[in-house]
Amino acid sequence: MTSPSSIRSSLESVLGPEAVRDDPETVAAHAVDGVPPRAVAFPGSTNAVAEAVRLCQRKRLAVIPWGSGSKMAAGFPPERFDLALSTARLQRIVDMDTANLTVTAEAGVRFKTVQAALSGEENRCYLPLEDPVTPSQEEICPERENRGCFIPMSPPHSRTATLGGIVAANSSGPTRLLHGLPRDLVLGVRYVTPAGEVVGMGGKTVKNVSGYDVTKLMIGSQGSLGVVCEITLRLLPLPERTGTELFAFDRREAACRFVDRVFESPLLPSAVELLNHRACALLGPEELDRPAGGTWGVALALEGVEEAVTRMRETFGKMGEARRARVRLQLEGEAHARFWERYGHLEETMEEAWPNLITIHPVYPISEYSGMAARVDALDAVCVLRAGSGTGRIHLLPPGADPEGPEKLLPVVERILEACVRTGGGLTVERAAPAWKARLPLWGPEPDALALMRRIKDQMDPDRLFSPGRFVGGI
Amino acid sequence: MDRKPWIEQIEEIVGPDHILTSDMDRILYGYDASLAKGKADAVVLPGDTDEVSRVMALAHRERIPVIARGSGTNLSGGTVPARGGVVIHLSRMNRILEIDLPNRTATVEPGVITLDLQNRLLRDGFVYAPDPASQKVSTLGGNLGENSGGPHCLKYGVTTNHVLGAEVVLSDGTVMWTGGKTHDSAGYDLTGLLVGSEGTLGVVTCMILRILRAPEAVKTMLAVYDSIEDAGNTVSAVIAEGIVPATLEMMDRVVMQAVEASVQAGYPLDAAAVLIIELDGMVDGMERQAQKIQAICRRHHVREIRTARDDAERAKLWAGRKGAFGAITRLKPSYMVGDGTVPRTRLPGVLKRVLETGEKYGLLIGNVFHAGDGNLHPLILFDERVEGELERVKAASSEILKICAEAGGTISGEHGIGLEKLEEMHFVFSEGDLAVMRQVKKAFDPKGLLNPGKVVP
Amino acid sequence: MNIVQLRKLSYDEVCRCNRCGFCLPSCPVYAVEQRESASPRGRNAITRAVIEGRVGWSRDIERSIFSCLGCGACTAACFPSVGTRDVVMGDRACLAGEGLQPETADRLARSIGKSHNISEEDNEERGDWREILRDVPDDAFEKDAAEVVYFVGCVASFFPMAQKIPVSMSRIMERAGVDFTILAGEERCCGYPLIGAGVPEHVEAHRAHNLRKVQEVGAKAVVFTCPSCYHSWKASYDAEVELLSAPEFLERLIQEKRLPLKELRATVTYHDPCDLGRQSGVFEPPRNVLQAIPGLRLKELPNNRQMSVCCGGGGNVEMVNPELSGRVAQMKIEEIRSTGADMVVSSCQQCLRTMLTRARREKVPLVAKDLTELVMEALEGETS
Ligand SMILES: Cc1cc2nc3c(=O)[nH]c(=O)nc-3n(C[C@H](O)[C@H](O)[C@H](O)COP(=O)(O)OP(=O)(O)OC[C@H]3O[C@@H](n4cnc5c(N)ncnc54)[C@H](O)[C@@H]3O)c2cc1C
Helix, strand or coil: CCCHHHHHHHHHHHHCHHHEECCHHHHHHCCECCECCCEEECCCCHHHHHHHHHHHHHHCCCEEEECCCCCCCCCCCCCCCCEEEECCCCCCEEEEEHHHCEEEEECCCEHHHHHHHHHHCCCCCEECCCCCCCCCCEECCCCCCCCCEECCCCCCCCCCCEHHHHHHCCCCCCCHHHHCCHHHHEEEEEEECCCCCEEEEECCCCCCCCCCCHHHHHCCCCCCCCEEEEEEEECEECCCEEEEEEEEECCHHHHHHHHHHHHHCCCCCCEEEEECHHHHHHHCCHHHHCCCCCCEEEEEEEEECHHHHHHHHHHHHHHHHHCCCCEEEEECHHHHHHHHHHHHCHHHHHHCCCCCCEEEEEECCHHHHHHHHHHHHCCCEEEEEEHHHCEEEEEECCCCCCCCHHHHHHHHHHHHHHHHHHCCCEEEEEECCHHHHCCCCCCCCCCCCHHHHHHHHHHHCCCCCECCCCCHHHC | CCCCHHHHHHHHHHCHHHEECCHHHHHHCCECCCCCECCCCEEECCCCHHHHHHHHHHHHHHCCCEEEECCCCCCCCCCCCECECEEEEHHHCCCEEEEECCCCEEEECCCCEHHHHHHHHHCCCEECCCCCCCCCCCEHHHHHHHCCCCCCHHHHCCHHHHEEEEEEECCCCCEEEEECCCCCCCCCCHHHHHCCCCCCCCEEEEEEEECEECCCEEEEEEEEECCHHHHHHHHHHHHHCCCCCCEEEEEEHHHHHHHHHHCCCCCCCCCCEEEEEEEEECCCCHHHHHHHHHHHHHHCCEEEEEECCCHHHHHHHHHHHHCHHHHHHHCCCEEEECCCECCHHHHHHHHHHHHHHHHHHCCEEEEEEEHHHCECCEEEEECCCCCCHHHHHHHHHHHHHHHHHHCCCECCCCCCCCCCCCCCHHHHCCHHHHHHHHHHHHHHCCCCCECCCCCCC | CCHHHHHHHHHHHHHCCCCCCCCHHHCHHHHHHCCHHHCHHHHHHHHHHHHCCCCCCCHHHHHHHCCCCCCCHHHHHCCCCCCHHHHHHHHHHHHHHCCCCCHHHHHHHHHHHHHCCCCCCCHHHHHHHHHHCCCCCCCCCCCCCCCEEEECCHHHHHCHHHCHHHHHHHHHHHHHCCCEEECHHHCCCCCHHHHHCCCHHHHHHHHHHHHHHHHHHCCCEEEECCHHHHHHHHHHCCCCCEEEEHHHHHHHHHHCCCCCECCCCEEEEEECCCCCCCCCCCCHHHHHHHHHCCCEEECCCCCCHHHCCCCCCCCCHHHHCHHHHHHHHHHHHHHHHHCCCCEEEECCHHHHHHHHHHHHHHCCCCCEEEHHHHHHHHECCCCC
16 A cells, blocks of 8 residues: 555656645545545646556556535545545636637636636637738627627536536536536547546537547546546627526416426526525525515526517516516626526535535426426425426435434435436435435436446446546446 | 358348348448448348347347448448448338427437428427438438537537437347436436447437427528638628527538539529528527628628528528538539538638649539538549549548648548548547547447447547 | 440439438338338449449349339439439349349230230220210210320220229310310320330330321320320320320310319319329429319328329339339328328329229228319219
């Protein structure tokens, strides 16, 4: 067995001393399910990541890639954990090609950082197009209003989440309804294989069928197949107009019927979220959950051209009225942005009061959302359901003082799982105290193709060095 | 041919009517829409998943290659039995099993013709977004095999963005499901790997597709240009304006001439290029968007802009575009189509070099492409029967792919690698990259029996 | 025909097939058989392979080539317009040259050679359909000289199921006061089935005979109720007289107000016979005739005009492979039924026969009428 100091020194020899830490504080901060690594590496480039991985390969060290840590609570406790491989120093935005609507950045870049950079970036293009650096700089689109672009994702924990983490965890948010999942938006990745080889898959073009779509395999692979180091994403021009419509209904049925109407219409909101009363209360504005309890809220995100957003506001307003919405709030500009940011950080707002909360990501066919809503109605939970996407988040709140509290939640999770499975879906547990994990169906029902998944793992990481035991079926 | 014993065993599985072994049939399943040719040992027409599974288990025992085939319209040699073997023609598995409007899914067998599903869905006001120009003949299984795209993929994404789940038979006959009716599923995204794997990882026997509500409004415009650069620049300028239309298709004069001779789509024969620009979605603001686009076109010296007045006119504009490949043999008996894809701002420059390459090799090249996606389809025209021409065409084609790769693009946007672009894989992938792909292949098909000799060199 | 001749005839043509497959969904035989050998692309490929010496003629090839309905839907769908139908006919000639034609095709060719018609009956019986018209003499409609020759065709002359057509047509022409004659025993097979049977070289004698007869009568026009005869004359007879299909002729008579039509309350759909529509370009006249009947509503088939799907009766397939022909007919019947129309109208005895035979066999209710029959019913003062 390699001792901690020898791990550090051998890593230092390839990465340099500034890139390796094994002080108690750093190590503790990178613990996974309470298991601390023996050292943490902070390589500053993709090649340095490869060096580090090759060293781990030689020494048979178990590695867990680490972004901002916002999603490390998912998965089984690691079987072994020697090195946390942090992407914190992979901070370059490599290529902002807004004229082609793509961005390439290193894995450690925070989502928020790229998004901010892109929103200010002029997506102007010049002639001759094939050579953007020529001095002639004849603009081919001089009159356009400069609005910038954005990555059409709305991941949770967006303040801290890194691109690498979002991709590795296949993280998505409310606007997936309109824009899709990471698998629809990631065009390419460069990553370091468990063997320590730097490989590139996909590219900068939206269409690409050259070879196997290994990018898809890496998305959502939860650090089990290598370290994602560089990501190319598809962008969209910032919409002309955005906004939010918030409704609150006294009865769940009314809220669901309203949502049904929204989906029956030809209108295209970018998110349709159903919020239980606790979620309403946490998110405010205050009037949303008043009188407290029983309320179901519906939050609609809107984006598009001026005329379309105006029509959606009007039509949804009328639909809400017809279903006797008690509250209707219209958010715009800053208020709109703030609302959805808070929305993506719901879990953080609960952490202090309920450190042992269990977060579930239910999965069900999209029409089953009303059944799901009925099921969570009786639970003590903060719940948001992604109506048109067949998912959502259920934060189960353990009774605070009761040390047996969390235990009481285990059967609740089982029941939710059963309900999802009955519809042909499943769930994943995104967060639970390590102590309870062994008794929770962390990845839902066993996938039909588990054997094949194992074979993939065996091929790509035969020594099981990457996040060993953490993924589906203990992969 | 001496009758191999396994042929009888297959006969027992699928019935004597559904296995073909004559010399004629073996030749007939030796081609697709590419220039590659091979010869099958036998052809099986299974009726259900179980038959596919049993045939594949048998092939596995006997170590016989298996090649899945839809309508054989792929353009890369994807269904050519490069090393003999059994071709599984899925034409009989052509049932639409379920249309689930509340959950926005369609469950189909792989042999369903793409357009048949589309027409069925339109009755309910829904669409399946991927619309390859070959949709009237291609199968959904083939679309999955190639990860096909189409004009509307600019806005809606390609096949992979619309496949939720698949029932797949692995090389040893094991049947399993990947994905399902839900949009998320735990574990590796095997569905994502299967799409575009050209039948080398498994044979898909059932698929669950995502369907969308048909757009409320559609507006189709034909912009006519006297210079191909102007057309290309318009494409970039439209996107830079913050507009992502449903389609941005381009055709040059050579192609228009062949097309007009086939269907009278009304393309101007003296123009250098046309763009087909379509907007769809909510009706609100569409007119304003269209005017913005027209203003951009004018800034780029458009000669004329026509707007389709009704569905019939729109259909006509599209009929021409969809027949472009086929029509081209009015000019010369053979063509080789490229599928290189580049970041769209590089299109005008790359296009120029494509034409120069044509001149260098003394070959006529017509161009039709999904301009919005930067996906080129240079059609190199020639006569296969003339000695030496094919070699010249292959060299030119390879050179064009090199140009695309160097421009930051890739060698195939939607037609696949198959047999025809194997060598060119090295333009975009390192040995290490390819090694990973080989690992994928090994995990699915350890004996290498599925469509051998394709995709990964 | 031999391979050298075939190469000259078809090689360039099949080489323009780029295997795009756009013909597959429009080929009724492929729709039924679902295999490449049953597709136009496949038939082109076979021809090419034979010409290039990659495969020899065989029974398998014979089956593929003789299962083509000759309906031409493939060419209509083909962007470079590869003429697969002609390619197939060339192949058949070659196969016959090798003695590889199907038994039935051979029998047909020999019978036409002997009796000058497709039915093996004595050609003198060609005019026997007149017996249905009880009030006319045996030699009715036979004249030494007339303005118009009505070329009845073999099927309508000999097959009882189709004899209503000449009966109606002759009545209509009488009512309109047309100066016409039939050739009766002097009419001979137009030669079309001989091409389908692989012996195009036998056509010439028939052609010469028929042309001479028309000349003898001094006619200015020949009228056909059989689209195949019509097409055959148009395509290869070099006749110096006007050639008119029944729908065109009826349309003209109606325009000239020579046919008083009464109301018929019905919804009908119209099936375009391949040889009349796609091959000869006659699409609108039959529709105009239908529209001229007061009270009649026309509901088009989903696939109409250029896209019309063959009834299954073309290309001699009905004789060579009745089972296949029947399955194609079944598809046609289903398409017809999908319109909800009261009946299907066509302008071809062969189409009607194929569809009705299948409908009877499968016990599906189907009303199918020839355009002439319907016009006859609509004629004022006629009781049908
Ligand atoms: C005129 C013309 C226009 C075209 N336009 C386009 C276009 O716009 N966009 C585009 O993307 N392509 C286009 N193509 C290419 C081609 O039509 C597509 O690749 C199409 O998806 C192939 O479908 P198919 O049914 O013919 O598949 P096939 O050619 O039979 O098979 C394609 C591949 O998929 C595999 N496969 C087939 N079925 C299965 C299955 N059930 N399970 C696993 N693997 C399977 C095969 O092994 C093969 O590798 C065009 C082709 C032509 C001739």
